[in-house]
Amino acid sequence: MSLIARHLEENGIPTVVIGAARDIVEHCGVARFVFVDFPLGAPCGEPWNVAQQREIFAQALHLLETATGPRTTVAPPYTWSKGNDWKRLVFTEEQPWQDPDTKAKWLSRKDEYRRLKADGKL
Amino acid sequence: MDHVRYIDRTREDYLRQGYEKSYQWAHFEDVPFAPLKKPLRECRIGLLGTSEVAVHFDPEKGEVNPIDEQDFRGVYPIPAATPTEKLYSRTLSFDRNATHLDDVGAFFPIDRLREAVADGRIGSMPMRVYGAYNNYSQRKVMSQEAPKALACAREDGLDAVVLVPV
Numbered sequence: 431m432s433l434i435a436r437h438l439e440e441n442g443i444p445t446v447v448i449g450a451a452r453d454i455v456e457h458c459g460v461a462r463f464v465f466v467d468f469p470l471g472a473p474c475g476e477p478w479n480v481a482q483q484r485e486i487f488a489q490a491l492h493l494l495e496t497a498t499g500p501r502t503t504v505a506p507p508y509t510w511s512k513g514n515d516w517k518r519l520v521f522t523e524e525q526p527w528q529d530p531d532t533k534a535k536w537l538s539r540k541d542e543y544r545r546l547k548a549d550g551k552l
Numbered sequence: 553m554d555h556v557r558y559i560d561r562t563r564e565d566y567l568r569q570g571y572e573k574s575y576q577w578a579h580f581e582d583v584p585f586a587p588l589k590k591p592l593r594e595c596r597i598g599l600l601g602t603s604e605v606a607v608h609f610d611p612e613k614g615e616v617n618p619i620d621e622q623d624f625r626g627v628y629p630i631p632a633a634t635p636t637e638k639l640y641s642r643t644l645s646f647d648r649n650a651t652h653l654d655d656v657g658a659f660f661p662i663d664r665l666r667e668a669v670a671d672g673r674i675g676s677m678p679m680r681v682y683g684a685y686n687n688y689s690q691r692k693v694m695s696q697e698a699p700k701a702l703a704c705a706r707e708d709g710l711d712a713v714v715l716v717p718v
Contacts, residue, residue, distance in 0.1 A: 471646025
């Protein structure tokens with residue numbers, strides 16, 4: 431996603447990224463970034479918390495107007511309502527990223543991708 | 553509590569799974585920057601997300617899938633008029649232990665974009681919004697997806713784009 435943002439910027443189209451993986455986005459480097467310190471899957475606010483989602487989106491629009499140079503990150507100070515345990519657990523041995531069911535789905539998609547590629551459809 | 557270092561965590565995860573090399577995340581020293589050329593209230597703002605957004609449709613009611621499945625592995629358009637309740641995510645790349653994908657607003661802010669138009673905060677939104685597949689290959693993103701996203705943004709007359717990686 432950051433690569434797409436960079437390509438748009440290089441060609442004169444301003445972008446703002448709303449994301450939850452700060453290190454990945456900043457490692458790549460983008461023009462404007464609203465970093466929301468929430469689990470992957472909820473970068474725009476907690477599910478069903480429309481008021482919070484509005485605030486986050488408003489920050490993204492504001493950043494489009496106000497940023498004066500690249501690598502401008504804003505980090506609104508939200509805390510995930512169920513606490514911060516997810517930060518300790520994500521991608522750890524204690525809590526694998528994929529449960530067996532998800533892993534099976536993921537492998538099946540990977541196979542399908544290879545098949546489409548072999549058929550010249552990708 | 554400080555933010556999660558996903559690059560380190562996924563590296564360790566790869567090694568635990570027995571892979572010899574971990575994923576090489578893209579890295580650049582220089583970052584391009586395009587200033588906004590006119591006031592936001594006059595801008596047409598686009599939306600692109602990697603949450604693999606799809607559309608519920610019922611073939612028995614004569615509904616067809618508005619997304620071309622051939623495009624689903626790259627950058628693909630979704631009609632912006634699609635009712636939000638028909639949108640859902642097919643992504644597997646989210647923290648299922650911490651959250652869920654039942655509310656599209658948490659990862660694909662199409663309702664927020666519509667509100668911004670209604671409030672006069674932005675000028676307009678295009679007739680289509682975009683999904684992008686979570687592509688593993690940076691070469692493919694650079695050679696195919698990024699140029700397609702740019703072509704779409706130009707066709708739609710976008711003045712700026714909100715991008716949401718899941």
